[in-house]
Amino acid sequence: MDNLHIDKRYGECKKLIEQQHYSKSIPLIKELIEEISAPYLNTGERYYSFNHILETYYYAYFLKDVSKLNYTEYNINAMYRLLGYALMKVNRLDEAVMAYNNGLNWNPVDLDTLLQLGELYKMTNNIKSLRKVSFEAYNFCCSRATLARFYRNLGYHYLESYKPEIARVLYMYSNIYFETENAVNELKFISETLKDSTDNIPLKDMQEILEKEKIPLGPNSDTLGITFRVGQIEMDNGNFENAADCFAMVYDLTMDEEVKTLLDRAVAKINN
Numbered sequence: 001m002d003n004l005h006i007d008k009r010y011g012e013c014k015k016l017i018e019q020q021h022y023s024k025s026i027p028l029i030k031e032l033i034e035e036i037s038a039p040y041l042n043t044g045e046r047y048y049s050f051n052h053i054l055e056t057y058y059y060a061y062f063l064k065d066v067s068k069l070n071y072t073e074y075n076i077n078a079m080y081r082l083l084g085y086a087l088m089k090v091n092r093l094d095e096a097v098m099a100y101n102n103g104l105n106w107n108p109v110d111l112d113t114l115l116q117l118g119e120l121y122k123m124t125n126n127i128k129s130l131r132k133v134s135f136e137a138y139n140f141c142c143s144r145a146t147l148a149r150f151y152r153n154l155g156y157h158y159l160e161s162y163k164p165e166i167a168r169v170l171y172m173y174s175n176i177y178f179e180t181e182n183a184v185n186e187l188k189f190i191s192e193t194l195k196d197s198t199d200n201i202p203l204k205d206m207q208e209i210l211e212k213e214k215i216p217l218g219p220n221s222d223t224l225g226i227t228f229r230v231g232q233i234e235m236d237n238g239n240f241e242n243a244a245d246c247f248a249m250v251y252d253l254t255m256d257e258e259v260k261t262l263l264d265r266a267v268a269k270i271n272n
Contacts, residue, residue: 006032006035006036006074009028009032010032010074010079012028013025013028013029013032013079013082014082016028017082017085017086020089022086022087022089022090023086023090025082025086026083026086026087026090029079029082029083029086030083032079033076033079033080033083036072036073036074036076036079037072037076040070040072040076045070046070047070047071047072047106048069048070048071048072048106048107049071049072049074049075049076049077049078049106049107050071050077050107050109051075051077051078051107051110051112052242052245053230053234053239053242054226054227054230054242054245054246055107055109055110056069057226057229057230058109058139058140058223058226059108059109061222061226062109062139062140062222063108063109072106076103076106077103077104077106077107077110077113078103079103080099080100080102080103080106080113081099081100081103081110081112081113081116083099083103084096084097084099084100084103084113084116084120085116087099088116088119088120088123093120093123093124096120097117097120097124100113100116100117100120101117109139109140111137111140111141111146114133114136114137114140115137115146115149115153117129117133118130118133118134118137118153121133122153122156125160127156127157127160127161130153130156130157131154131157134150134153134154134157137150137153138150138216138220139220139222139223140223141219141220141223142219142223142224142227142249142250142252142253143249143252143253144177144178144252144253145177145178147177147178147218147219147253148174148175148177148178148179148180148183149174149178150174151170151171151173151174151177151215152170152171152174152180152182152183152186154170154215155167155168155170155171155174155183155186156186158170159186159190164190164193164194165194165209166209166213167186167190168187168190168191168194168198168201169201169206169209169210170210170215171183171186171187171190172187172199172201172206173206173210175187176203187199218253219253224250224253224254227246227249227250228246228247228250228259230242230246231243231244231245231246231247231250231262231266232262234246235262235265235266240266240267240269240270241266241270243262243266244263244266244267244270247259247262247263247266248263251263
């Protein structure tokens, strides 16, 4: 496989997306994916395209697969995600869902793909699938911003399910982690709809409501533990950028001083 030629074509596809030439980019991305994925098909073995070392650990733990993993030379999952995005932009929504799901075949723990699928399900008003994919994404939410998005997606699900009181709690809860204009606007809409401007529900009451709905009250402790441990492993192996990524995510959610010390140490190593 001609690496320079592949890189050039992939770069051209991304440039077309940046220039919003979505329709023009779609056949080119499809052709590229077909060429790159061909060597891995019908081999009798499964291959994966992970974005970060952390994902290999998430995959092994959450999908209960500890077999030896085979990796693709190029990130086929990312290419499918790009294809899904382009298809979504030209309103070919069913094809976009297929593209994202194809991407998940190469990387079942890709948070970006799962979140994009959530956006697609909103557009198609498939709220049952939105709830399902949101909970699939939850285990890989390891920052305040992504966890807030998890709660916003569930907020949308409950709002469209005619349960605005629960939706309000979810949007308020999402803002505790990371305030967004989207959540603020949805809260205004709910207040206007209910003719009730309640905007100060005690945290304890919010958590009781979420618990009744079997919605987690914070990040998955296993996710935090795995992320921290991978940071330590990568630090010991001298992979300081990977270590810093892991420690930054854990610190973002925990504000733990021990983690901050390790993060600073990793960053210092990168800058040396």
